[in-house]
């Protein structure tokens with residue numbers, strides 16, 4: 001074992017990959033045991049929907065499995081084009097462009113917009129997803145971070161630049177905290193400072209806003225205020241992949257210059273067909289968002305009664321902030337012993353001293369599942385460090 005890995009073992013920070021032998025709704029079979037999972041990002045319960053599966057199979061029968069090439073070569077199929085149109089329409093943007101992953105999309109946008117631009121800066125929330133941070137570094141732009149959800153801090157960072165072009169980038173919903181970015185204030189700031197606002201809505205799309213159009217729509221903002229919208233297909237939409245939506249000019253620029261789009265094989269057309277079916281369901285089936293919201297409320301009420309260290313999150317991500325990595329791991333293991341899979345999230349994914357149980361809820365859960373989770377938490381009694 002190399003030194004850094006053994007250091008992780010010493011400090012309860014070793015990451016361990018589990019093999020799921022079978023998944024059925026929120027249930028996961030691991031090592032011969034059936035566990036009730038509270039760790040997936042399948043917020044609307046679409047990952048196993050029969051319409052997605054049928055669309056996937058139909059397209060695979062018609063088109064085969066691989067797209068065989070990058071979009072600009074000959075990999076851009078009818079399914080991709082239809083999906084891009086549907087995503088643009090859903091998010092109220094002129095156009096959308098697919099990427100194979102959200103990670104690649106965040107690299108591609110920043111590299112296309114900031115790469116090679118003299119003095120360019122990217123101002124980012126301290127808790128932004130790793131791919132936004134990495135994207136800025138790869139673009140060679142100067143990274144300036146501000147305290148979490150603090151528009152005044154962002155303003156200070158923007159004011160410190162001369163006249164250089166600036167991107168102001170934030171998660172719409174923060175992946176490990178579940179809270180929503182102060183988007184209206186950030187949009188006003190970007191407008192005032194002549195910066196471009198980019199929102200990564202991986203965890204907001206499908207969950208927030210009318211017809212699930214996401215955190216930006218929920219904040220009453222459109223393309224003019226938040227010109228660069230990125231979101232993924234692997235969370236509420238139950239598929240995989242990602243897209244960027246915005247003006248025709250933005251999308252043309254990404255098509256030309258975003259290297260992860262230009263130089264990477266297009267996602268399988270069958271996946272695009274499944275995602276198209278998912279977009280339709282996510283837009284039309286409000287009951288999924290309503291059910292999810294009711295489960296979130298039930299969980300928060302029960303967890304507050306138990307005195308658990310809830311964070312201030314209105315979304316499907318409901319972390320319990322324990323602080324200590326070892327305690328978080330022990331709580332996760334104690335829950336697993338009771339048949340529940342809840343992941344411990346530890347540094348460096350979260351800041352030091354802020355380890356937690358990341359509980360995620362889904363429309364695939366039932367009230368009885370939430371109650372079972374609360375009962376188990378009541379027995380385990382995970383507490384914040386120092387309590």
Ligand code: PMP
Pocket residue numbers: 100101102103104106129131171175200202203232233234240241242
């Ligand atoms: N942005 C955020 C906020 C995310 O949580 C994630 C996934 N964890 C990504 C981007 C990356 O998306 P993908 O998994 O499609 O690479």
